[in-house]
Amino acid sequence: MLSRLVLDILKPHIPDLIDFCRELSAVNGVKRVSGVVVEVDVETDTVKITVEGKGINFEELESKVKNMGAAIHSVDEVVFEE
Amino acid sequence: MFNWLRNPISGVFRYSKAEEYSRRYAVMNAFDGVITILGIILGSALLGGADPKHIVAAGIGALIAMGISGASGTYMAESAEQERKIKEIEEAMLVKLEGSVIVEARRKAAVISALVDAGAAVIAGLIVLLPYLAAAVHLIDSWLAFYASLTSALSLLFVLGVFLGKVAKKNILISGVKALAIGLATLLMITLLNLVL
Numbered sequence: 001m002l003s004r005l006v007l008d009i010l011k012p013h014i015p016d017l018i019d020f021c022r023e024l025s026a027v028n029g030v031k032r033v034s035g036v037v038v039e040v041d042v043e044t045d046t047v048k049i050t051v052e053g054k055g056i057n058f059e060e061l062e063s064k065v066k067n068m069g070a071a072i073h074s075v076d077e078v079v080f081e082e
Numbered sequence: 083m084f085n086w087l088r089n090p091i092s093g094v095f096r097y098s099k100a101e102e103y104s105r106r107y108a109v110m111n112a113f114d115g116v117i118t119i120l121g122i123i124l125g126s127a128l129l130g131g132a133d134p135k136h137i138v139a140a141g142i143g144a145l146i147a148m149g150i151s152g153a154s155g156t157y158m159a160e161s162a163e164q165e166r167k168i169k170e171i172e173e174a175m176l177v178k179l180e181g182s183v184i185v186e187a188r189r190k191a192a193v194i195s196a197l198v199d200a201g202a203a204v205i206a207g208l209i210v211l212l213p214y215l216a217a218a219v220h221l222i223d224s225w226l227a228f229y230a231s232l233t234s235a236l237s238l239l240f241v242l243g244v245f246l247g248k249v250a251k252k253n254i255l256i257s258g259v260k261a262l263a264i265g266l267a268t269l270l271m272i273t274l275l276n277l278v279l
Contacts, residue, residue, distance in 0.1 A: 010175060011175075012171045012174075012175060012184060014096075014097055014098075014099065014184065015096070015097060015183070015184075019096065041174065042174065043170060043171050043173075043174035043175070044171075044174050044175060066181075066182065067181070067182055067183055068182060068183055068184070069171065069175065069177075069179045069182035069183065069184040069185070070175075071175060071176075071177050
């Protein structure tokens, strides 16, 4: 099952990183979320989000990201474990 | 007690940053409401006095008009601003934001601003008009209503000034006196008008 993901995300300044990570931590199977700002632009932030847990629901995570007005640019790391 | 209301509203404020605008509209239109009713009361009292029922009718008419014009004007102006901001973010993100919390919060923020705008004018105006409502149902006489309305209008202006001083983190007393001076200037101008007419 999916236990770790590292995502490259482009998001607007609002919601801020704290609200953004808090919302993602409510996704099914997620136990831990950490975020790092990579780049700040006029209207957007590029952030690297690491999501850890057990059986992370990726579809739900993706729709939550979209719901906050952000977009997953790339999935940089994936870990599945039994 | 009002958590059911506070939570969605704080969410709207968090995602739209509209708290500042709503605060501005609240103070601005409370000022409008107070000064308008003050004008009606002073005008009718100094130009010969009028039946409290007529003052109440004129006051409520003015407040309804202010409420409708405030709500509709603010809603149209705020939604245009919010839609422009949504488009700017969409252009930067290269994605459509329809259905996201950002769009939802920004659209709700326009409605909240409109309601605050209208509500502030109507509530502040009604507070000033309250003594005349009491006079209209013969609870107090019309001169007592006049002085009570005048006192409540000037006190309300002072309180609004104090609130603005608190927002600006400046001397609240000076800010309160400045707001009070606006009420006194209205009083002076209408008295002068009375002398001229």
